[in-house]
Amino acid sequence: MRLFERFARGEMRLTRIEAFSDGVFAIIVTLLVLELKVPELKDHSSVSGLTRQLRELLPKFLSWLISFIIVCKFWLNHHHILGLARHADYGMVWLNSLFLMFQAFVPFPTALMGEYPDNPLAVSLFGVVMAFNTLLFIALHAYIVRKLVKPELEDAHDPHFIRKSFVGPLSYLVGVAAAWLSVEAAFLVYMLTPLFYIVPPKS
Numbered sequence: 001m002r003l004f005e006r007f008a009r010g011e012m013r014l015t016r017i018e019a020f021s022d023g024v025f026a027i028i029v030t031l032l033v034l035e036l037k038v039p040e041l042k043d044h045s046s047v048s049g050l051t052r053q054l055r056e057l058l059p060k061f062l063s064w065l066i067s068f069i070i071v072c073k074f075w076l077n078h079h080h081i082l083g084l085a086r087h088a089d090y091g092m093v094w095l096n097s098l099f100l101m102f103q104a105f106v107p108f109p110t111a112l113m114g115e116y117p118d119n120p121l122a123v124s125l126f127g128v129v130m131a132f133n134t135l136l137f138i139a140l141h142a143y144i145v146r147k148l149v150k151p152e153l154e155d156a157h158d159p160h161f162i163r164k165s166f167v168g169p170l171s172y173l174v175g176v177a178a179a180w181l182s183v184e185a186a187f188l189v190y191m192l193t194p195l196f197y198i199v200p201p202k203s
Contacts, residue, residue: 011087011088011089012087012088012089012090012093013087013088014082014085014087014088017082017088017092017093017096018079018082020100021078021100022075024103024104025071025074025075025078025103027104028071028103028106028107029068029071031107032064032068032071032106032107032110033064033068034107035060035063035064035107035110035111035114036057036060036061036064039053039054039056040053041053059113059114059115059117060111060114060115061114062114062117062187062191063110063111063113063114063117063126064110064114065191066110066187066190066191067106067107067110069191069194070106070190070193070194071103071106073194073197073198074103074133074137076199077137077197077200078099078137078140079200080200081140081144081200084144084145084148084149084150084153085144085148085149085150086148086149086150086151088148089147089148091143091147092140092143092144092147092148095136095139095143096140098136099133099136099137099139099140102129102136103133105129106129106130106133109122109125109126109128109129109130110126112125112126113125117183117187118183119183120179120180120183123179123183123186124175124176124177124179124180124186126175126190127172127173127175127176127179127186127189127190128172128173128176130169130172130190131168131169131170131172131173131176132169134165134168134169134172135169137165138162138166138168138169141162141165142162145162165197168193168196168197171189171192171193171196172189172190172193174189175189175190175193
């Protein structure tokens with residue numbers, strides 16, 4: 001119990017946490033685009049050859065687009081929930097760091113899904129990672145609401161919002177299951193899921 005009590009100590013400024021988090025998010029979206037490499041052509045003037053190569057790159061473009069939207073959605077909502085806190089303590093800092101660690105892992109399943117779009121394991125792994133990342137975000141959000149929320153926001157916050165947030169990981173897990181039946185259906189689920197949280201809640 002004493003160990004958990006130690007995590008509740010400290011009144012750290014949010015500005016440094018926000019700056020560090022923004023830096024990590026910026027690096028992640030930069031790494032995502034590095035998988036989009038210019039195709040190599042034997043005949044540099046071949047239009048049909050370039051068209052064929054670009055068509056083969058479509059799964060990578062789609063994987064990049066889905067991940068970029070998801071990471072931007074996380075960044076926007078992350079900014080929102082940090083704004084709910086009056087200050088940070090050690091528990092929040094470590095929860096935030098754990099969340100960022102798995103955000104930094106996102107380029108790997110993105111590249112894997114883009115490289116092997118017809119492989120159910122590659123496509124389902126993407127959904128597992130996104131579901132886990134969403135659960136970490138929910139944990140961070142819940143911690144702030146329960147322990148660090150600004151006094152003036154206590155009554156304004158929707159008490160059921162954390163419970164409603166589980167729609168996100170459940171939706172990603174639907175995509176995981178769908179991948180073993182139709183990878184196209186899984187791609188569609190992954191593309192639609194972040195639209196649930198494209199903007200932060202009102203409270």
